[in-house]
Amino acid sequence: MSSAEAAVRKRISSVLRAEADDIADRWVQLQLDRGALGKQVSEVELREEADDLVAALTTGLDSDIPLENVVATHRELYQAVSELSLRRARAGASPTGTSLAVLYLKEALLEAVQRQTRDGDELFTCALFVNRLLDTAGALSFETYVEGREEIIRRQSRQLLEVSTPVVRLWRHVLAVPLIGTLDTARTQVVMENLLQAIQENEAQVAIIDITGVPTVDTAVAQHLLQTVNAVRLMGADCVISGIRPPIAQTIAQLGIDLSTILTRATLADALTAAVRLTDDSSAQADPRDAR
Structure with missing residues (x-):
């Protein structure tokens, strides 16, 4: 680090210490006045964030x-921004609003510096x-926001799949697992995990996978079904696939997919x-009276 830096x-560290409260108050006010956040974050939360970030900036500059x-x-500064x-x-704040909120700290901090010195240079x-310091913080806030939203979206997508x-x-x-809509790899994985867990919890002997609501069955869907059936068998249960309508049966035959080892039925009633x-x-085989 050079002597000038x-x-x-x-x-700047001395300014942060001397005017920490004023800088935090001004930063909160700038965010409220310019409406970068809408109503997603309360003023109390803004003040807590401001205090944390100003304190973290001070210790970061002292390092x-x-x-x-x-x-x-x-660590402290990275954690405060993240x-x-x-x-x-x-x-639910926007990524732009989040980055701007961090960048508004520039104005608050520079106003405090200006109060402490009149030297132009x-x-x-x-x-x-x-600018260099808080531009980096703004970039980190944007990146963290995007990653956070992606994680939220992944979690919500997973919850929707389970529902x-x-x-x-x-x-x-x-x-029974009634399937409706497109069956892809991610959904098949959720079906398999939920079904296997339910088989264990309920000591199930038979699992019915009903595909009446699945619009089309292609090679990928058939492979997914085969994997699920094999997993169910490994758990010691039998698996029945129902909802094999004539168009689906014709498609499977044309694709040359072998489902001969799987018990299939045309309707859920069957x-x-x-x-x-x-x-x-199974009950008859397990009854000891049948052995006599």
């Missing part, structure tokens, strides 16, 4: 970390330094009849 850091890396590598962005992402040097693929307990030892027979057969 060290001097500027020391100067020996180079200016270009201080935001990314100083948590601010994640809170805004969860609250020093003001110019401090302004360059503050759209319920495992229904029809009666003792018999489960599958229920097969499930009753399978559970009756």
Whole structure:
């Protein structure tokens, strides 16, 4: 670190300490006045964020970390910026508003520097330094916001998949999964996980996968079904696929997909009849009186 940079850091750090409350108040006011956040974040939350970030900036500038890396590598500063962005992402604020909120701190900090000195050269040097520092913080806030929103979207998508693929307990030892819509890799994985968990919890002997509501069956969908059936068998249960309509049967035959090892039925009613027979057969085999 050069002596010039060290001097500027020391100067800005001293301003942050001397006017921490005023800087935080001004930053909060700028965000409220310019409406960058709408109503997603309360004034109390803004003040808490401001206090945390101003304190983290102070300790970050006091460190020996180079200016270009201080935001990314100083733990307290990185955490303050990241948590601010994640809170805004969860609250539904826009990414632009989140970045601007961080950048408004420039104005608040430079106003405080201006109150502390009238030297033009020093003001110019401090302004360059503050811009470099908080531009990096703004970029980090945008990146963290995007990552946070993507995680929220992934979690919501997963929840929607689970809701759209319920495992229904029809009666003792018999489960059913009514599928509606397109069956892709992600959805098949959720179906498999939920079904296997339900088989274990309910000690199920038969699982019915009903594809009446699946519009088309191609090679990929058939492979997904085969994988699910094999997983169910590994759990010691039988699997019945119902809803094989004539167009789907024709498509499967044309694709040359072999489902001969899988018990299939045209309707859910037929599958229920097969499930009753399978559970009756299993009960008969398990009854010790039948062995005499």
